[in-house]
Amino acid sequence: MKRLLLCFWIVLLCFSHSARADDVWVIEIKGGIGPAISDYVSREITLAQEQQAKFIVLKMDTPGGLDTSMRQIIKAITTSAIPIATWVGPAGSRAASAGTYILFASHIASMAPGTNLGAATPVSLGGPQRDKDDETNNPFAPKKETQSPEQPPDNLPESSPDQQTASEQPVSNKENDSEKIAAKTAMEKKVMNDAAAYIQSLAKLHGRNELWAEKAVREAASLDAESALTKNVIDFIAPNIDQLIAQANGRIVAVNGVDVELALSNVAYVERQQDWRFKLLTVITNPNVAYILMLIGIYGLLLEFYNPGVGLPGVLGGICLILAMYSLQLLPVSYAGLGLLLLGIALMIAETFSPSFGILGLGGIVAFVLGSVMLMDTETPGYQIAVPLIVGLTVVSALFFFVIIALLLKVRRRPVTTGVQLLQGQIATVVSGFPGEGKVMVDGEIWQARSGCHYQRGDHVIVTSISGLWLDVESTKKE
Numbered sequence: 001m002k003r004l005l006l007c008f009w010i011v012l013l014c015f016s017h018s019a020r021a022d023d024v025w026v027i028e029i030k031g032g033i034g035p036a037i038s039d040y041v042s043r044e045i046t047l048a049q050e051q052q053a054k055f056i057v058l059k060m061d062t063p064g065g066l067d068t069s070m071r072q073i074i075k076a077i078t079t080s081a082i083p084i085a086t087w088v089g090p091a092g093s094r095a096a097s098a099g100t101y102i103l104f105a106s107h108i109a110s111m112a113p114g115t116n117l118g119a120a121t122p123v124s125l126g127g128p129q130r131d132k133d134d135e136t137n138n139p140f141a142p143k144k145e146t147q148s149p150e151q152p153p154d155n156l157p158e159s160s161p162d163q164q165t166a167s168e169q170p171v172s173n174k175e176n177d178s179e180k181i182a183a184k185t186a187m188e189k190k191v192m193n194d195a196a197a198y199i200q201s202l203a204k205l206h207g208r209n210e211l212w213a214e215k216a217v218r219e220a221a222s223l224d225a226e227s228a229l230t231k232n233v234i235d236f237i238a239p240n241i242d243q244l245i246a247q248a249n250g251r252i253v254a255v256n257g258v259d260v261e262l263a264l265s266n267v268a269y270v271e272r273q274q275d276w277r278f279k280l281l282t283v284i285t286n287p288n289v290a291y292i293l294m295l296i297g298i299y300g301l302l303l304e305f306y307n308p309g310v311g312l313p314g315v316l317g318g319i320c321l322i323l324a325m326y327s328l329q330l331l332p333v334s335y336a337g338l339g340l341l342l343l344g345i346a347l348m349i350a351e352t353f354s355p356s357f358g359i360l361g362l363g364g365i366v367a368f369v370l371g372s373v374m375l376m377d378t379e380t381p382g383y384q385i386a387v388p389l390i391v392g393l394t395v396v397s398a399l400f401f402f403v404i405i406a407l408l409l410k411v412r413r414r415p416v417t418t419g420v421q422l423l424q425g426q427i428a429t430v431v432s433g434f435p436g437e438g439k440v441m442v443d444g445e446i447w448q449a450r451s452g453c454h455y456q457r458g459d460h461v462i463v464t465s466i467s468g469l470w471l472d473v474e475s476t477k478k479e
Contacts, residue, residue, distance in 0.1 A: 035285045054082070108248050
């Protein structure tokens with residue numbers, strides 16, 4: 001009996017020990033940050049709070065992504081009741097662009113050796129910069145007076161030899177190696193200032209380097225893990241998640257404005273798996289897939305309208321079009337590009353109904369190509385429609401409509417094969433009547449007929465003319 005009680009207490013202690021383990025959820029962010037990632041991470045953070053997890057680790061490796069998706073993730077982090085750590089790892093990973101913002105927003109920021117972060121400039125401002133000599137190349141720019149190198153300006157004070165030597169020495173300040181990215185228009189200045197203020201506010205939340213955060217936006221600066229730790233951009237370096245938990249244990253972090261001490265001495269990792277919804281959104285929010293779905297939907301409905309009753313093109317087209325509309329409302333779509341694309345399809349359809357010697361068709365192709373190129377209103381890598389796909393679908397669409405035109409013209413040149421005109425000269429069988437008015441059967445149809453001759457039922461007559469719904473007939477026998 002005593003042995004049974006001892007075994008019972010041992011089992012009870014084991015279960016109580018495992019029950020006291022705190023759940024640490026590990027959520028992976030890999031690849032471009034888009035609608036699928038933001039939806040997945042936000043739902044996982046909400047679910048972790050509902051299931052009372054102790055700590056969340058975002059395992060990140062991203063080149064950046066869309067601004068709206070990034071802000072949705074950051075909002076989920078900053079409003080979470082559970083402390084969240086973002087770990088850039090393993091070695092070789094990065095937290096570029098949008099990933100840098102997420103790292104600053106997290107309660108704990110950590111990186112593995114051999115990783116980097118930064119380059120947080122909005123992509124629309126990161127294009128090729130204007131040449132410094134543009135002003136001299138501009139014929140309308142005001143002329144600047146130049147002085148020969150041999151003659152110094154008269155209004156400068158004389159400098160001592162020491163000062164001249166110091167002035168001739170090159171400046172080697174690493175902080176000024178990167179040039180600030182110029183914002184040429186008012187809109188670009190607004191975007192730049194908004195991004196800089198946003199990342200500074202995130203850095204201020206947890207006492208991180210605000211000056212470097214601004215530099216990451218205005219100068220597209222980047223840092224490796226060691227430099228980030230030195231400049232107070234991250235909290236510590238951790239080669240793996242176990243080291244992350246060990247170093248985070250006992251730290252005090254601000255969660256919704258309240259200081260919380262992390263107690264992570266006994267944890268159980270919960271590796272979160274990506275669900276079917278994330279996988280579906282990942283596929284349909286790919287701009288290339290959304291583009292193909294939209295075209296399949298439009299062409300499917302058109303084929304259903306051309307051949308009512310078939311069913312399959314209409315059903316498939318309707319499903320694809322709804323999926324395309326859902327994915328496009330999640331993506332940064334240019335409505336001008338969408339309008340041009342639809343106009344191009346409409347013009348190519350109009351060409352098939354009223355051939356205009358190719359004018360409508362060529363206009364439709366041009367509008368289709370321009371609309372496809374302009375469809376995505378972002379320059380973020382990975383969220384552009386592939387040029388080969390645009391060219392391929394344009395060629396297929398053009399060939400499709402021009403083949404239809406060719407077939408229509410070919411049919412138009414053929415002699416008439418249907419209609420009442422074909423009844424003239426046909427042999428009919430008398431059904432009743434005559435002389436005067438009667439009825440005859442032609443090609444299985446009963447028609448009203450007129451003739452001044454007397455015919456018996458079953459006699460054969462020939463149709464000589466057609467007057468509305470009346471046939472004029474006469475005997476096949478020549479008298």
